[in-house]
Each structure stands twice: as C-alpha cells, then as structure tokens.
Amino acid sequence: MFIDARSLSDGDSLSADIAIVGAGPAGITLARALQGTGLKVALLESGGLEWTEEAADLGAGEVGAQRYGTLDTVRLRYFGGTTGHWGGWCRELDPIDFEPRDHVPYSGWPINKADLAAYYPKAQTILQLGPARYDDFAGVAAEAKAGAPIQPGGDMETVLFEFSPPIRMGDVYRAEIEMGDTACYLNATVTDIRLDDALTSATALTVSRDGGAPLTLTARQVVIACGGLSNPQLLLNCDSQVRGGLGNARDQVGRYFAEHPIVDGFGALFALTPATAAPFAWRDTMVGKQRFRPVFQPSDAARRAKSRLSCLITIAEPGPKFDPAKGAFEWWDGRHGSQEAATALARSIAAYRPDAAPFHIHALNAGFETRPNPDSRVTLIGDRDRFGARRIKLDWQLSHDDLDDYLANLDDLSRQVLAAGTGVMRIAPDARARFKAETVWGHHHMGTTRMGADPATSVCDGDGRVHGLANLWVAGSSLFTTPGAANPTLTIVALALRLADRLKQEMGA
C-alpha cells in the first residue's frame, strides 16, 4: 500500500520488521522479494510516485574539478528511482571482476560470481529479459544471421548486452506494491538512523517530510537502498551519535567512487562492408523478442595475461561516407583526425575493391573499467537541504592509467580487425589530451560503501551489512568493490535478491 507521509499526524508511531530506505531498483526488488513472508516491511521513498522539483532539490550538490552531471539530475528521487531514466543495458559481471588482481589495487570482492548464480536468472526475469546469453555471440549471431568484424579466439572477443525494454520499475511494479503487504511511505525522507546505547544496532529512523514534524519509524532491520551517491550521503549525515557518521570509523564511507568513463570517438573503424558493422551499431540484433547489442571486450585470458582492465566497445552508427566514384568523403567528422589522411587511406583501400560501393567510418565508443581510487569520493559540504541534511560534493577522479588500458584494448582490436580483413581502425593520437575534457559518464554510481573483508578498506561485509552494525545493511551499486565494465543494474537487482534471502534468514522467515 502507498502512504503519503505528509498525511500522517505528528506523533504517529510507525514500525516495521524491515525498513528499506529508497524505492529504486534495489529497494523495490527487496520489497517485492519480502512480500508474503509475514514480515512487516516499510519502504520509504523520499519522492512521490512522479518526479517533482521539490524532491529533486534534495539531491542537489556540488561537483569537483572533473566534469559531471548536476547531482539533482543524475539521481532520480521518486518511486522507481533511476530506472526512470535507465537505458536498459544489461550484462552480468564476469567471474574475474570479483577476483583480487595484482594490477588492480583494492580489488577482490568478498563474494564471487558463483554467489550470485542463483540470483542473476531471477534478476533477468524481473528486468523482463530472456535467458542469459551474454557470452553466446556465436549462437545469437547464427540465429540472427549477423556477422562480426573479428574472428573468435583473439585477445578481444565479441560478447553481448541484452536490453531490458527498459522497464521503469516505478510503473511496472507500482500495482504490485500498492496491492501487496509492503507499506510504502512516499514523500518520506530519512534524515537520521538512530542506534542503541551500545552503538552496535540501528533502532529507528527519523523520517522528515513537508508539512509536519519528523516521524520516528522503529525497525529491527534497516536497509539503505538510496543509490551510490545518496547511500554515503545518508551514512555520513547520521552523525548525531557517532562522529563522522555511521560505518565510517575508518573514514571509508564515500570513498572509491567509481563510474564508467564513456569515451566516444577515441577509436574509429573503416568498415569495409555494411555487414561488418550493422549488427553492432544502429541495428540491434534480434532473436525472438530478445534484443542484443554485440560489443567487444578483452577476453578473460587476455585480461589475466596482460594485466588489463576491461572495457565494452560499441560501433556507432555510420559516420563520414567515402564514395569511391568521387574519391572523396561526402562530409567529415573532426574527431577522426585529418580528412586528407583519411581520404588518402580510403583511396588506397578503394583501389583494391572490386565493387565501387561507398563505405563508412564508424566511431568506436566505449565505457571502461577503472581501478578503485580512495581519493575519488563523495564528501559532505556545509550547504544543507530543507530538512537540515548536509549536501554532498562529488570529486570524481579519472586516471590516465585506466585510459591507457582502454587504448591498449583498442590496439588489440585494431590488429584483429586488420587480420580479419574487415576494416582498418584508428586510435586517436590525442586521446590522452582529450580524455578529461571529453569524458562523460554512465550515471553508474558505484563503490562508495564498498564490500570487503577488511573494514580498513571497505564499509560493508560480503552480505552488505555495515561493518560493526548488526542490523544495518546496504543495497545497490555502492556495494561494488570494483566496477567491472558492465552496466550495473542487473547486478544491483541480483544483489538485492541475495540480500532478501539473507534478511529472511536473519529474521527466521
């Protein structure tokens, strides 16, 4: 059922077995998984059922030297959370993503991919995906009669994303929450988490709202599921009993902020036939109702042998067209360097082509994995929102070392494309100079309450429980120890399902 917190009376007593703060992909997944268990679940959403400026304002903050979106737009504060602007890209993390790696400082999740094996398939269903086929490019390509510009077996391989429709969880699961036994409080902004006298357990939440005094909700278990920026913001703001905020005894909350840097056009491909690029770019590969997007990533073996970070490279829609009959490009894209050089190269290629069909340059776009960096972080600033909570500053740190891994992966791909005879690739010589100015982001906020076995370098344990607090849990991509290269939503949902089972176990349900 939905309850507008603004309609409650001052002094109303609220309670739950499990309180979930935040009704985004993690919170809604948790609430649904706990329905019908007999547990009394409260789902608290700071916004309403639709986006409002008033709710969004609570997410405003500052951005550091590295360019980033305004913080009240990169996170959505209403029922459904950031699925409200989700692109639907889904892919599981790879086994190596969970492992400690010598070349990746602070790597090594306290869980491995097998721990999510039971949950990924359920997450597929929740996000309205088909059976997982992320590493079955050959099978999907055969069914879809699609080609590929590289041969299998190289250091770079072709893998798949699958697209969710994409679902807006606030729309798709609204009726289920409304008709179910979850009490979903809307316009209910949690501004404090109270602890017991021993400071080892959460006992209650302070719920702020417009038009009335803050309410208190007592709970036996508390889950923070507000997203990768708001999770640390809440923990840091909860400093009424513990200096520095909850879970922050080792000054780890808000650190290791990770994103997927999105770089467009640092690579380019002369695709010698439309078939080379089409299944990868503007035409998705359909198999039945499943919609796939082939991408390139370094193989597991290459990542290990070359101590290489991962990336996922897409081929963009057709760019400048070279017409052999005219010996010239019809237009030009300055991202691809000198038009004269490209024209000379294109004429050289065209001289050996039996047909005179035009061919295109395609930009190669990518999001890539980054190394965890404790100085890439979310901190509180002096400015406060209307409920008195301190706003945040996001200081995203980009590393040229991480870019270099991406460029090395491009280099491997280039050699494989050349060997296959399907194209010629360009790697922008000025990529390093352009990196920080041109990089955009995937709205993937990860790592800020990371999981780890060691409280000195993490905030939560392998179950998502905040170190040192028996009943305070975190859900969402802020748990990610390392970001991998895949978009996070599928893993967020899988982790939330796993946490639901853990909470049932904890509650004896």
Add this chain to the structure above:
Amino acid sequence: MSDDVLARSRRITRRTFGISALAALGFALGRAWPSLFPATGLDALAGLPDAAALTALGARPDAAALSDVEARLDAKLGDGYAAAIAADRASGKVLAVDGWQVPETQLLAAAYLAKR
C-alpha cells in the same frame, strides 16, 4: 641498272628491314617486360593501383618521419607487395598514420613513393 647497283640496293633494304624488325621486337619485349619478369622490389611499387593514394599518404608527417624505409621495404618485399601486406595483417605488424593503423608494408611503401 648494273648488277652492282641492284645488289647494293637489296643489301640496304635487308639491313633497313632487319633493323626495324629488331627494333620492333625490342619494343615489344620492353612493353612485355614487367609481366614476363615481374618486379618484386621497390620498382614495382610505382605500378601499384593505389600508388597515387599511397604517395599522398606517405606525405603525412608520421609517414615522412619513418627511417630506413628502403632497407625495411627491401627486407619485406621478397615475395611481393601483396604477400608482405598479408603477412603484416596476419602477424599484426602495423604502423600508424594520423592514428590509422595500417599494415607496416603499406606505410613504408607510402613513405618510399612520397620520397621518390
């Protein structure tokens, strides 16, 4: 006309036509030479179908900066240009021109043609 004059005239005629025939034969041989004895070295590069494009490519600064071009090409062209390109593709030997990663032989040839 005396016999001497006639004999001299025949000699001149035979000599003239013989020289012409030899010249014609030589000319024909000259034209057919590349196909009878295909060049595998540097001289063949100017006859490539993309020689003009390669020359333009070779004028780019990063191609012009290549060193030991002739020696490197000589070492690669033993089985001909096409075979060298194929070997570069298979082995991943590339050079970059304005960031475009092309077979090593292709850019060396471009640099050579641009410098001729």
